[in-house]
Each structure stands twice: as structure tokens, then as C-alpha cells.
Amino acid sequence: MQSRRTLLAMAVIGTAATAMLTACATSSPAPSYAERPPIVFVHGNGDSAALWQTTVWRFESNGWPADRLFAFDQPNPLARDDDAVAQPGRSSTAESAAFLKAEVDKVLKATGAGKVVLIGNSRGGNTIRNYVQNGGGAAVVSHVVLGGNPAHGIWAVKGFRENNEFSGLSGFMQQLNAPKGPNGDEATPGVKWMTLRSDNNDKYAQPDGVWIGAPGKPTNIGFDGPALKGATNVVLPRVDHRETSFSPPAFAATWQFLTGQAPRSTDVAAQANVVLGGRVIGAENQALNGATVTVYAVDPTTGARLGSAALTQAIGADGRWGPFKARGDTAHEFVLATPGNGTTHIYRSPFPRSSNFVHLRPERITPADNGASSVVVFTRPRGYFDAQRDTMRFDGKSPPAGVPPKGAGVSTSRLRLEGGGAPRAVTGEFNGERVTGLTWPAATEHTTVLELTY
Template sequence: MHTRRHLIALSLATTMLAACSSVPPMTDRPPIVFMHGNGDSAALWQTTLWRFESNGWPRDRLFAPDQPFPLARDDDSVAQPGRSSTAESAAFLKAEVERVLKATGAPKVVLVGNSRGGNTIRNYVQNGGGNQVVSHVVLGGNPAHGIWAVKGLREGSEFSGLSPFLQRLNAPKNAAGDEVTPGVKWLTLRSDNNDKYAQPDGVWIGAKGTATHIGFDGPALKGATNIVLPGVDHRETSFSPAAFDATWRFLTGQAPRTLQPAAEPTVTLSGRVTGLGLDPLDPSSGAFANNLPLTGARLAVHAVDAATGVRRAVPAWEQTIGADGRWGPFTGQPTAAYEFVLSAPGYATTHIYRSPFPRSSAVVQLRPERLAEADRDAKAVVIFTRPRGYFDLQRDAVSFDGKRELPGVPPLGAGVSSSKLKLASDSPRSIAAEFNGERVAGQSWPAAQGHVSVLELTY
């Protein structure tokens, strides 16, 4: 635990790392395509991209695409608005790989996937011709044998170990019974027992006390190099320093020179602004994430005081989002804290506070919030979120507005990545949140005027 906190603290010491920012590029490195997981976006790979760059992997050989509809279908064989099938997901990856090969002239690529992204990669390599153009695969927290394998429980889902999809993927490929496609080098990364989607009990799928018939070793694959990362949660199997370390060693045969981002003198930030979709056949079912552009949204970027979240001056950047959903590029400072303000019809005006960006990034994806009906009684709403991992109150040093307890986060286990604070006053004030050495501060805004604040962790 102390080692883990030390690594996070190092990542925040951007000024001390500035001298390490000139790392000779390794121009012979193959391109890497990173595939995000269920309901996620390319943004989750931000720190991983920084770590690769800081160890000399050329920035123009790192690719993290957004799948338009990242959520899996409830039943893979039944069309569902706003969701993608395993075949659609594999076709998306195939097109991305072909685009990368054409752009770089490389003969082969490396594929790195988190969670559902691993299903997509395995499907593409096994059934979409990927075995001809992929040299290495790294799978973090991939539910390779399902999240559950219970007769009668959504057996058509790609997350069921009994699904036709996973049964085909896991069928033996040779006399040794290997589950991985030959001709490609495979690495799986899993937790020892802290991955919410590799649990023998169904607590995280709403079936506490019911056996899932999936073990902690569910993400491991016969025929692959299988590594256990003690204590990590589901997302940290891909986005933690330990995951990067294992990935770098697998790809290069050497230890990385650093596990943390090396600061640049100035940073250029850009990304996409996306929204939340509704099922046109059942709008009452609630919103779901997609990676479609939120055309017409307004974005303003303010430099803020890192200790309080108070704005320092007029907006440093303002933009109306076009049809491609892109925002930026915005040039900033690696030691500055920023507030990103998003406004769009049908959404709350969302104030996203971030800790400093030590390096440039083209995957600063932004999405406004909707004010939930259950929160209409609040004078102000502040969300504390950790996109690249979960909160574990026994494992982590965490506080939200000065309190150790996080609303909505259970005292045991790593399965929730956000916490919501409902304030009884609409008077603006500073709200701070901390996680293992990273601190983010922002301001509260009146909910009655349609505002929501988000304190978003980077690490």
C-alpha cells in the first residue's frame, strides 16, 4: 500500500520530473492500438499513453480509438438500440487496425485491451484475420471465462461463460488445450482477488450469495503468459503503474525506466465531447453512455487555484463543439489545475475539475452530466469520480469534503468508482477530494440553476 501511494505521489510531482521529459524515441517500435472496455472511452488510456511516451515509445505510434457504442448487448444475438454486438465490436477494431497499418506502414500491431476490450481483441484475432497482423496481445481484467456461468442467467450475454460467443473463443486450439489463437504472443493481467468481475460470489452483479461459477483466475487463459497483480481492482488491471510495468516488460523484455509520466514544459490538450443516449423504444429506461459527438455543446476552460478550485481569470479557452465532437487544441501549463465547463440542451451545466496534466493528451474526453430526479431536492451536487479505477475504503487513503466515508461506496470491496455529495446549501464553496496522494478541489454550484460539479481523478 505504501509503495502504491508513493507511485501516485511521484506522478504529481511534475516539476521534479521536468528534467526527465526528453526521452529518445524508439522509432522501431510497432504501433499499439488500445481497446477500451464496456461503456468506456479512449480517455481511460490517458495515463497509460503518458507512461509509454515517457519511456520513449513514439507518440505517433500509440492509438486509442473510441467505439461509438461501447456497451454490449444484453443478448449478443438480439439487436439493441445504442449497444454493440461482439461482431460489430470486432469489425470496429479490424477497421481501426487497418487504418493504423496504412498510416504507419508497419507490418504488424500490438493490441492492448481492458475488460470487454479483451473480448473484442480475442474475437478479432481468432475470427477476423487479426492473427495475420497482430504480434502481441495484452488483456487486462478481461472476463475471458465470463462474469458468471449460471444456467438460465442471461446465457446470451457475451459476459456469460455459457454463451455461444465465449464457448467458441475458449475452445481448445491445439492438443495442449490452449485457449489462445496461435501465432500471437499473449499476456493476461488479473487481480489476485479484488476484481469485481472475477468473483465466485455474485455480489457485484446483484446476486449476493449466489455462486457465479467464476473464480478469481477467470481472466487467465491457457497458452498465455498469465500474471497476477496483487490488490488491483478491475480497471487497475490495465491502468495502474503495475499493469504498465508488466506490459512494458512483456513487449520489450526490459524494465521500464519510469512508471510515471515525465512532465513536458507545456501541454497541448484536446479530445472529444460526447453525450448520453436514450433507448428510443424505452426512454424511461434511463440514459446510457456512448461515444457519439455532442454537437453544439459549449465548452469553456478556466485555470483555477489548485487548493480551492476558484477561477484565476477569464476563460483560457472557449469553443462550440462541431459535428466531429472534437475540442481543442488548447495549450496549457503542466502545473496548472483546470475547470472544464460543459453546457448543452438537456444536460446540467457541468463543471469538471481536474488535477494538473503533466503531459499533452489528445484523449481528454468530456461528457456533461444530467441532474437525476433523486437529486432535485439538493441545493448543490458534487460528484467525486475515479475513471481509471475503483474506490476501496480498506485499501486506499480517501477523503471527500473532509470525510473518510464516501456516499454510495461500500466499506468493503473495490466496485464503485464514483461518489455523490448532496449539499444542503447553494452558497458556493470549495470542495476537495483526495485519493492516495492525488488531490482535486472544485467549487459547488447551485443545482436549482442546473449546475453539477465533478471532481475527476487522473490516477
């Protein structure tokens, strides 16, 4: 697993090095360890801070101080259908930018720094651009890195949801991209900008509307939609939408942009003592007060529990769970019991480093699951499944159910087992990472989730 990721990162660095070194050649020398500025990571549409876990690990592994790396859960992270119309459980562009400003202000106060670095994925890039351009961020932000940001929209079709923030024709997007400065840049002057995009594998930067429910219809957005005039624009071959931020090549390009040097490694360095924690949250990133978290060490080949529970914790109003002292060589089962949402058994690979972003979300039984004896979900939060690019298998089947033969647009596969019987092991494999869990009875609202880390 690590070797494949390292080779891919090396290949990307090789193809992009000339452009990036040129961009960094005129910058000041790389800051010392003590001078590293705070970094604030901004997640995307419907996501949480948990997606930045491996990116934070890579920054720490290369010497960036852990106490200068910040990620937050935006309340109601989904964009409104119409940005000007209030919608329950969703946020406007103005609300999102105001949330970011408040978090940046907290970071500046806590660290005493004069400026921060902002790194955003997908919709997080819209939020960053809005804050920098319209919310005073230009005065306190030194660098911005945007991965997979729909900088010109996901579609630009007259009469089709034009006031959605992802429409290239929306007033929001038009004012963000209005020419600025003497060169007519789209990026706000005074801040150093970099965009990271796929060559042609980002589901939200496609000329065809297949991934927005309109196959065969033009979106009027090209593969280069995330690029910005006035930014250093880097292409990462074959990465998918999420990998533009969360992959080893994305980290390598970001480190180079911020420091003027290649990282020592894109691998995650193991720690001797691993402490885990996070939040228990629902779809709107609200805390699930009253839930219970139980953690077990499990056999990585069978999913069977190794002894009694290592942690049992009731969840309060803040949604926090932990701290939990884990072994970095041990796989775990996180049992999340939530009132009204059943019980979710989340199986994870060993954690090589500590993290405060091990967020737990319930997986619900759906009407389509009626009649199933067990339901197992195989999920990759930090990327998508690509049948043409990846080596993967779910319960012996390749590609997993629901994964299309072409394109990277699906990040989960759902298995509905029939017939009942005793619990059995189910394994999901992806490019060398292997997660095994046990089936649980769907009739009593138990589900199994095999969650990939990489």
C-alpha cells in the same frame, strides 16, 4: 502520490519478475526506438479512449514514439443484453470486432507497419480475442495484452442471461475458449498473449455474485477467470478491475512483456509544453454537437477561477475540442454546456503531459437530486475506491458516501448538498491526488465533477 504508485509497481515487478523474464527469454531482442510497433488500445464496456490517458503517458515517458500509440472511441460501447438481439445504443460482439478491424487497418496503412500490438481492458479483451480468432487479426497482430478480461465470463449460471457475451455459457464465449493448436490452448496460436488479473479484488472475477446483483449466489467463475491457457498469466496483488490495465503495475508488466526489459520508470515524465484536446461525448460515445467548452485556470486549493476564460469553443459534428495550450503546473475547470443536459463543471489536477484523450461527458441532475442545492460527483475513471486499501476523503468524509467497507466495486461518490447559500469549495482526495472545485446551483442544472487522473 507518485511514490505510492512507484512502490506498488516495484513490489509487483518483484513478485512477477521470474515468470515474466522466463516468458521473454526466448523472444527476440527488444526493438529499437525506430522499430517500436504501433499499439492500439481497446477500451472496455461503456468506456472511451480517455481511460488510456495515463497509460499512453507512461509509454511516452519511457520512449515509445507518441505517433505509434493509438486509442479510439467505439460507438455504442455497451454490450447487448442478448448478443443476438439488436438493442438501441448497444453493440454486438460482431460489431465490436468489425470496428476494431477497421481501426487496425487504418493504423497499419498510416504507419506502414506490418503488425500491431493490441492492449485491451475488460470487454475490450473480448473484442480483441474475437478479432484475432475470427476476424483475420492473427495475421497482423504480434502481441496481445488483456487486463481484467472476463475470459471465461463474469458468470456461468444456467438459465441466467446465457446469450449475453459475459456469460461463460454463451456460444460466443464457448467458441473463443475452444481448444486450439497441439496444446489445446484457449489463446489463438501465432500471437504472443499476456493476461493481467487481480489476485482477488476484481469485481468481475468473483465466485460470489455480489457485484452482479446476486449476493450470496455462486457465479461459477473464480478469481482466475481472466487467465487463458496458452498465455503468460500475471497476477497483480490487490489491483481492482480497471487497475488491471490502467495502474503503474499493469504498465510495468506490459512494458516487460513487450520489450523483455523493465521500464525506466512508471512515473509520468513532465513536458515543458502541454497541449490538450479531446472529444465531447455522451454515453454512447456519440459527439455532442452544439455543446460549448470553456476552460479556466483555477486555484488548486479553493477551486476559484484565476482570471478570464483561457478557451471558449463551440463543438461541431465531430465532437472535437482543442487544441488548448495548458500549463503543466496548473489545475483547470472545464465547463461543459450541452443542450438538454445542463452545465457540468469538471475540475482536474494539473496535466503533466499533452493528451488528445481529455474527453468531456456531461453529468446530469437525476430525480434523486430533487431538492438539493448543489450536486458534486467525485469520480475515479481509471480505478475504483477501496476502503481497505486506499486513503481517501470527500468533503471531509472518509470513506466517501456510497463506498462499501470492503471490496473495490465503486468508482464514484455523489454528494447532495442542502441549504443553498454562496458557492463553496469541495475537495476530493485519493492516495495523494487532490482535486478541489466549487459548488454550483442544481436548480439551474449545474453540477460539479471532481475527476481524478490517477
